[in-house]
Amino acid sequence: MTTVRATTGPRRRMTARPAKWLSRGVIQVFLLVIGLVWLTPAAGLFLSSLRTEEANASSGWWTALTAPGQLSLDNYTALLKDSGITQAFWNTVLISVPTTVAVVVIAALAGYAFAWLEFPGRDWIFLLVVAMLVVPVQIGLLPVAKLFGALGLFGSIPGVVLFHTAYGLPFAIFLLRNYFAEIPKEMLEAARMDGGGEWRIFSQLVLPLGRPAIASLAIFQFLWVWNDMLVALLFADNESQPLTVALQSQMRQFGSNIGVLAPGAFLSLIVPLVVFFAFQRHFVQGIMAGSVK
Amino acid sequence: MPVTTPAEAPATTRGAPPLPPRGKPGRPAAPVRRAVRRRRRIAAVFLLPALLLLGALVAYPIVFSVIRSMYDASGDTFVGADNYTEMFQDPATLRAIRNSAIWVVFAPALLTGLGLVLAVLTEKIRWKTAFKLLMFMPMAISFLAAGIIFRLAYEQDPQRGVLNAVAVSVHDNFQGENTSFPTAKARLGDKQLTKGHDGSYRTTHRTSPGNTVNLGLVGVPPKEMPPAARPAASAAKAPAADGELRGVVYLDFTPGGGGKPGTVDRGERGLPKLSVEAVDSHGKVAAKATTGPDGSYRLTGLAPGSYAVQLPANDFAAPYQGISWLGPALITPAIIGAYMWIWTGFALVLIGAGLSSMPRDVMEAARMDGANEWQVFRRITVPLLSPVLGVVFVTMVINVMKVFDLVYIIAPGPVQQDANVLALQMWLVSFGGGNNQGLGSALGVLLLLLVVPAMALNIRRFRRSQS
Numbered sequence: 001m002t003t004v005r006a007t008t009g010p011r012r013r014m015t016a017r018p019a020k021w022l023s024r025g026v027i028q029v030f031l032l033v034i035g036l037v038w039l040t041p042a043a044g045l046f047l048s049s050l051r052t053e054e055a056n057a058s059s060g061w062w063t064a065l066t067a068p069g070q071l072s073l074d075n076y077t078a079l080l081k082d083s084g085i086t087q088a089f090w091n092t093v094l095i096s097v098p099t100t101v102a103v104v105v106i107a108a109l110a111g112y113a114f115a116w117l118e119f120p121g122r123d124w125i126f127l128l129v130v131a132m133l134v135v136p137v138q139i140g141l142l143p144v145a146k147l148f149g150a151l152g153l154f155g156s157i158p159g160v161v162l163f164h165t166a167y168g169l170p171f172a173i174f175l176l177r178n179y180f181a182e183i184p185k186e187m188l189e190a191a192r193m194d195g196g197g198e199w200r201i202f203s204q205l206v207l208p209l210g211r212p213a214i215a216s217l218a219i220f221q222f223l224w225v226w227n228d229m230l231v232a233l234l235f236a237d238n239e240s241q242p243l244t245v246a247l248q249s250q251m252r253q254f255g256s257n258i259g260v261l262a263p264g265a266f267l268s269l270i271v272p273l274v275v276f277f278a279f280q281r282h283f284v285q286g287i288m289a290g291s292v293k
Numbered sequence: 294m295p296v297t298t299p300a301e302a303p304a305t306t307r308g309a310p311p312l313p314p315r316g317k318p319g320r321p322a323a324p325v326r327r328a329v330r331r332r333r334r335i336a337a338v339f340l341l342p343a344l345l346l347l348g349a350l351v352a353y354p355i356v357f358s359v360i361r362s363m364y365d366a367s368g369d370t371f372v373g374a375d376n377y378t379e380m381f382q383d384p385a386t387l388r389a390i391r392n393s394a395i396w397v398v399f400a401p402a403l404l405t406g407l408g409l410v411l412a413v414l415t416e417k418i419r420w421k422t423a424f425k426l427l428m429f430m431p432m433a434i435s436f437l438a439a440g441i442i443f444r445l446a447y448e449q450d451p452q453r454g455v456l457n458a459v460a461v462s463v464h465d466n467f468q469g470e471n472t473s474f475p476t477a478k479a480r481l482g483d484k485q486l487t488k489g490h491d492g493s494y495r496t497t498h499r500t501s502p503g504n505t506v507n508l509g510l511v512g513v514p515p516k517e518m519p520p521a522a523r524p525a526a527s528a529a530k531a532p533a534a535d536g537e538l539r540g541v542v543y544l545d546f547t548p549g550g551g552g553k554p555g556t557v558d559r560g561e562r563g564l565p566k567l568s569v570e571a572v573d574s575h576g577k578v579a580a581k582a583t584t585g586p587d588g589s590y591r592l593t594g595l596a597p598g599s600y601a602v603q604l605p606a607n608d609f610a611a612p613y614q615g616i617s618w619l620g621p622a623l624i625t626p627a628i629i630g631a632y633m634w635i636w637t638g639f640a641l642v643l644i645g646a647g648l649s650s651m652p653r654d655v656m657e658a659a660r661m662d663g664a665n666e667w668q669v670f671r672r673i674t675v676p677l678l679s680p681v682l683g684v685v686f687v688t689m690v691i692n693v694m695k696v697f698d699l700v701y702i703i704a705p706g707p708v709q710q711d712a713n714v715l716a717l718q719m720w721l722v723s724f725g726g727g728n729n730q731g732l733g734s735a736l737g738v739l740l741l742l743l744v745v746p747a748m749a750l751n752i753r754r755f756r757r758s759q760s
């Protein structure tokens with residue numbers, strides 16, 4: 001028995017090792033292929049955005065890999081001269097930045113109240129907010145459109161901002177309230193003992209301590225609004241439409257509009273990508289936390 | 294100034310000060326009461342903007358939609374539940390419901406599965422951070438941009454859409470070497486060749502083995518001639534051996550003019566990689582060959598008799614054009630594919646986080662006990678990960694039910710109805726020409742009802758985390 005064991009032991013290990021090494025190689029190749037597959041469609045659009053209309057009509061973007069001479073920035077210069085597109089780009093900024101600020105400020109106030117202020121019905125109201133987390137925007141479209149129509153907000157940037165803010169709030173309040181609630185009770189009580197008013201405690205203690213959560217929230221909210229199409233499709237008019245809406249109106253003649261759509265899509269996704277690479281950790285955390293939405 | 298002592302505090306919120314207990318015996322002294330009232334005022338100020346917005350733009354619309362869904366298109370007549378029954382009778386809405394069901398059945402399961410497999414595999418490589426970063430990137434961009442990316446990738450023309458370029462090259466590799474010349478045909482008034490019903494060409498007269506048969510075709514534009522095509526003249530004169538028919542298939546057209554119809558002039562090129570068949574007197578194919586670069590073919594091993602030489606129909610068939618990704622049959626799977634491109638990174642990162650917080654020693658112990666990787670995966674990794682997998686799955690179900698932008702962007706106009714989903718149908722019915730806000734509201738309410746389980750789950754999860 002012992003001799004058998006002595007011989008099988010090492011042999012097993014010797015066969016196991018190359019097998020492991022081999023399987024690791026297979027895994028590497030597999031993941032490399034997956035990575036390439038993931039990269040290809042985006043690379044395709046990017047290269048297409050750098051090719052002329054004729055080149056895109058007559059040959060595939062992959063020909064540019066072997067003949068890089070066909071690449072030029074002409075589409076981009078043409079796009080940036082198009083006042084409709086640049087206007088839409090600024091509209092996107094004018095919609096997403098104020099919305100982000102509004103959501104963060106309003107949710108921070110409410111989150112603080114839910115976490116640290118006492119008032120009757122607090123827990124019930126907060127549960128209502130939790131319930132609103134998954135309410136689909138669709139349910140708000142028609143009634144709010146009527147409401148905004150009556151208020152003269154329909155087809156304007158403030159209308160879009162208000163709608164986004166309202167639908168961003170449940171998650172924002174949920175996130176910040178939970179984060180603020182983790183602040184040690186002693187710190188707040190010490191501040192209250194020192195005679196700090198609620199506003200001072202909020203602005204000088206809670207806000208600085210909540211910075212990581214606020215950063216994640218701000219990034220998530222900014223991207224959510226920057227990337228939105230549905231809300232703006234309804235609530236914005238031609239003057240106030242963001243980039244997504246301006247571009248989707250070109251989709252009907254997709255084939256002949258690649259020269260506008262491809263660089264336009266890159267114009268719209270360059271900002272999120274910069275945000276992504278600049279704030280990777282907050283970004284991932286924000287998305288993860290926001291996934292309950 | 295604590296109102297309650299810790300002992301009385303109901304354990305409702307973690308870390309947060311508890312509510313003042315209700316029904317406390319005796320009334321607090323006046324200054325305390327004033328302070329409480331002051332605090333409530335402050336709380337109201339802090340909450341006011343949020344509650345105002347949520348009330349006016351979230352809560353009120355829900356009530357409005359429920360009521361509106363019980364009125365007809367114009368909003369004048371109360372119709373009760375008619376809009377809800379119509380939902381399941383109107384063919385377009387029914388198709389949207391069916392497609393949404395397809396989404397819910399397939400997308401979350403596929404995403405969770407793929408995310409799980411990738412997360413387990415990424416654990417074994419050194420560049421896992423880079424890989425996760427790459428896979429997560431699509432989460433940053435809009436559905437619109439992703440839609441444009443995939444609309445291009447799914448283009449039908451293999452000269453433009455990368456997926457069909459791959460499909461065509463794979464197909465051509467499997468189909469063998471044959472090419473086809475869809476525009477090629479016999480010269481008008483040609484007596485040598487007769488066109489068959491299926492588009493094939495056959496020699497009008499039969500010949501016995503040992504003869505040379507040269508077949509001239511026209512109609513191939515010079516730019517569509519394969520660069521490999523060689524002049525056919527010398528091969529055309531080669532004598533045939535016993536038991537074989539040979540000759541050339543050539544383009545009977547001399548560039549620059551001067552050629553004589555029906556003869557293989559110098560400079561006229563052969564048509565390469567075409568199939569050629571010898572058909573016996575019973576109409577059966579007796580031999581097959583493929584033309585060389587100079588258009589030459591040899592049909593060998595023929596028994597004595599008389600044969601017609603045939604160019605089969607697929608020599609003239611239109612080339613394979615790839616898969617119709619954006620056609621009515623495949624549009625929903627195609628859009629789900631694009632959706633997976635966006636969300637796989639999410640599943641991967643979330644499951645990967647769960648994986649890295651798993652107790653390593655359990656897996657190591659199992660391996661020591663002789664479990665193979667599959668058993669470790671199946672019996673240990675997956676069960677331990679099941680809470681995370683559940684979160685990913687539920688998140689995806691909620692998201693998938695609301696999918697709108699991708700369908701709106703990727704599906705071309707004519708197949709939009711085939712790709713229709715609930716959220717899109719709600720949009721189309723209410724604003725996109727349907728103009729039936731009663732039915733639109735009912736669809737909105739349906740969407741809300743569908744996420745109610747998720748709502749309940751959120752509330753339960755929250756309450757449990759608080760106790």
